[in-house]
Amino acid sequence: MSGKKSYNVVVLPGDGIGPEVVEQAVRVLELVSSKSKDFELNLKSYNFGGVAIDAAGKPLPDDTRNACKAADAILLGAVGGPKWGVGKVRPEQGLLDIRKELDLYANIRPASFPSESLLAYSPLKESIAKGTDIIVVRELVKGLYYGDRKEADLDTPGGDGEATDMMVYNRADVQRITRLAAYLALQQSPPAKLHSVDKANVLATSRLWRRVVTETVQHEFGDKGLELDHSLVDSTAMLMVSNPRKLNGILLTENMFGDILSDESSVIPGSLGLLPSASLSGLPDGKSRCNGLYEPIHGSAPDIAGQGIANPIGTILSAALLLRWSLGQKEAAENIESAVRKVLDTEQMGGLGLRTKDLGGEASTKEVGDKVCAELEKLL
Ligand SMILES: NC(=O)c1ccc[n+]([C@@H]2O[C@H](COP(=O)([O-])OP(=O)(O)OC[C@H]3O[C@@H](n4cnc5c(N)ncnc54)[C@H](O)[C@@H]3O)[C@@H](O)[C@H]2O)c1
Ligand SMILES: CC(C)[C@H](C(=O)O)[C@@H](O)C(=O)O
Ligand SMILES: [Mg+2]
Numbered sequence: 001m002s003g004k005k006s007y008n009v010v011v012l013p014g015d016g017i018g019p020e021v022v023e024q025a026v027r028v029l030e031l032v033s034s035k036s037k038d039f040e041l042n043l044k045s046y047n048f049g050g051v052a053i054d055a056a057g058k059p060l061p062d063d064t065r066n067a068c069k070a071a072d073a074i075l076l077g078a079v080g081g082p083k084w085g086v087g088k089v090r091p092e093q094g095l096l097d098i099r100k101e102l103d104l105y106a107n108i109r110p111a112s113f114p115s116e117s118l119l120a121y122s123p124l125k126e127s128i129a130k131g132t133d134i135i136v137v138r139e140l141v142k143g144l145y146y147g148d149r150k151e152a153d154l155d156t157p158g159g160d161g162e163a164t165d166m167m168v169y170n171r172a173d174v175q176r177i178t179r180l181a182a183y184l185a186l187q188q189s190p191p192a193k194l195h196s197v198d199k200a201n202v203l204a205t206s207r208l209w210r211r212v213v214t215e216t217v218q219h220e221f222g223d224k225g226l227e228l229d230h231s232l233v234d235s236t237a238m239l240m241v242s243n244p245r246k247l248n249g250i251l252l253t254e255n256m257f258g259d260i261l262s263d264e265s266s267v268i269p270g271s272l273g274l275l276p277s278a279s280l281s282g283l284p285d286g287k288s289r290c291n292g293l294y295e296p297i298h299g300s301a302p303d304i305a306g307q308g309i310a311n312p313i314g315t316i317l318s319a320a321l322l323l324r325w326s327l328g329q330k331e332a333a334e335n336i337e338s339a340v341r342k343v344l345d346t347e348q349m350g351g352l353g354l355r356t357k358d359l360g361g362e363a364s365t366k367e368v369g370d371k372v373c374a375e376l377e378k379l380l
Contacts, residue, residue, distance in 0.1 A: 021296065
């Protein structure tokens with residue numbers, strides 16, 4: 001017996017650039033595993049998304065589902081693409097199903113600069129982007145994504161062609177995501193500000209959201225010095241790109257608003273390809289088994305798939321979050337983040353300044369993976 005902890009990590013490369021970026025994150029995880037005295041990772045890939053539709057007729061085949069349920073953590077690339085269109089069997093449905101089945105209610109999407117040297121690549125002026133540090137906490141298993149739905153019948157003559165998507169939230173849904181957001185806010189010193197975002201001037205679900213967030217923070221965290229404010233999603237979207245530092249802290253919101261605002265937040269550090277995410281079923285406090293799914297926030301990027309130019313940093317940073325939050329391996333996570341910073345930093349900052357095309361560079365996906373591994377090796 002080696003005495004090492006052993007973790008099973010399910011890998012779901014998916015479609016488009018998914019396998020390209022996941023390959024680099026897997027190399028990083030394998031390196032960390034081979035060098036660690038404390039733990040080892042057993043990584044195994046499964047079909048998921050469009051490739052699973054092609055192979056098995058459904059986006060979430062049973063063997064994939066079972067492996068995900070038994071895993072210590074899951075690493076995902078991305079699913080979807082024009083090949084599967086918006087037809088009846090869609091790759092994205094597999095993602096919605098696995099989130100629901102594992103009850104991954106908390107989607108955490110940090111939008112900060114992995115390296116200050118990226119400031120020059122932000123489409124925002126440096127004076128506006130500098131110092132942005134927002135963590136989007138998005139409710140992930142309710143809302144419009146999971147309510148009753150009626151597809152429009154546009155082919156029957158005389159029909160009204162009506163479609164419906166129902167948005168449902170209840171008190172418990174809002175309480176648990178608020179607790180997780182508060183937990184993350186309290187991890188920072190001083191505690192991060194909590195910004196709750198809704199559309200309470202129009203939607204009943206948002207009025208419920210606003211009241212339950214307020215009550216949960218007051219009743220359960222009233223003595224912890226947590227600051228909470230509320231804002232409407234439309235003006236928040238404007239603020240995100242005009243004065244994003246005003247949103248520094250934890251941005252707590254429902255499923256659809258969080259999907260949109262997190263993609264918007266990625267323009268601040270400069271590329272959608274940079275941002276990682278974690279989808280968790282409980283607090284990442286080391287006490288509960290945190291069976292999480294980790295993925296970059298971007299999609300399968302059909303426009304650049306197969307060219308070897310996708311930015312793998314969001315997926316590599318997702319692997320770091322996986323180590324930290326699902327496996328409790330903080331040091332390994334920090335080493336990966338340091339290696340990424342070193343690769344992105346410019347020479348003046350003691351780094352390599354290596355970047356893919358989305359960040360104005362010429363490096364390939366594999367070159368970035370090579371350099372992150374080389375820098376990581378020095379730290380292990
Ligand atoms: N979690 C997921 O699996 C996930 C997330 C979002 C979208 N999708 C799916 O992906 C497909 C394409 O969606 P889309 O085009 O709207 O969004 P997308 O995120 O795939 O791409 C948007 C733009 O960002 C660029 N981009 C994305 N990731 C990049 C990276 N790592 N490096 C460099 N550039 C990158 C793309 O080239 C594209 O120009 C759709 O089928 C969608 O449903 C899946
Ligand atoms: C592919 C899609 C279902 C997914 C979402 O909307 O949640 C994606 O956009 C994301 O952000 O992970
Ligand atoms: Mg999205």
